[in-house]
Amino acid sequence: MHVLEAGHERADRPCVLLLHGFPELAYSWRKVMPQLAAAGYHVIAPDQRGYGRTTGWSADYDGDLRPFNLLNLVRDALGLVFALGHRHVDAVVGHDFGSSVAAWCALTRPDVFRSVALMSAPFSGPPSIPFDTANKPAAPKADDLVHRDLAALPRPRKHYQWYYATREANDHMQHAAQGVHDFMRAYYHHKSADWADNKPYPLQGWTARELAKLPTYYVMDAGETMAEAVAKEMPSPDAIAANTWLPDSELAYYSAEYARTGFQGGLQWYRCNTTGLFNTDYELFSGRTIDVPSTFISGLQDWGIYQRPGAIETMQHKACTDMRAVHLIDGAGHWVQQEQPTEVSRLLLDFLHKK
16 A cells, blocks of 8 residues: 555554545545644545555456455555554544445444544445334345436436446546646536535435536536546646646646556446445444534535535435534535645644644
8 A cells, every 4th residue: 555654753653544536546645644744643534445656456347346445445444554553543534435435434344443533535434234114025126227317317417426437437527638747627627616616505306307407527428428528628738827726736646646547446436336236234233323523624616515415314314323513624625624724734634633
């Protein structure tokens, strides 16, 4: 595992583990790590399985997906913490898909992951096993017709997570017509507070009509690739030059890594999710809640908090029993720890000191 560390000078420092999402790397925490380390923490941030300079994983579309399921990603986190000489961490912090891994860390090993900060992606709990069915069998699970309905809209659409599960998605991004660097520039811009149309609000349900209200980086036009979708929102050269939270010199680190590795390692995570292959494994934890102290941090301009209707409410009132606060930071879209690192660091330290 490729790991970034800060505050490793003394072995007795309490540990904080930071888990990135897609399409990011440990590098996404570069502005937060020094601030947490200055407060006395040993801060570790890995390139997770499927990403960057971490090795030992396969990008074969036809290969075994089990190494990318959430419980194995928790094992990766546990193994890393133990390898670096810690029996527990004061907090596991996850952003985007890393939020799901952090949530499952806290759910399954609360003795090790003693608090959790979820960022940008709410956690609504493990899947349920049908209950009290001995004399009244459970009704068959209804088919999810939302994808059919999205395709049948007057403006046909498709959901990005199911697009990410296709064989072609990696090639569309790694070999985008505009090049990986410009693809990632447009992608990051489109989902940030810099894009003026990011004005999220709760959706009323998991229906095609409601989901079609999401921007095209979440619910895409049916005939487009992700590279084509975000190219329409490519910022101007002046806007790129004025960007302070992700200048071109820093974006170049991401684009170089993804040009080298491709995106398939991260896309395998989406395939695990959309296929439901491992739901029976996750059902082992049916009814379990996150009982360690928890907090949620996101950008106020981040549609990610509403892309699953009802998830943020379920997280607060059911999935997490000790949710201390929900913070929505103005001036940040989806990339909250990059767009507003000082405020994210302040909120994390406040949570760590008061839990």
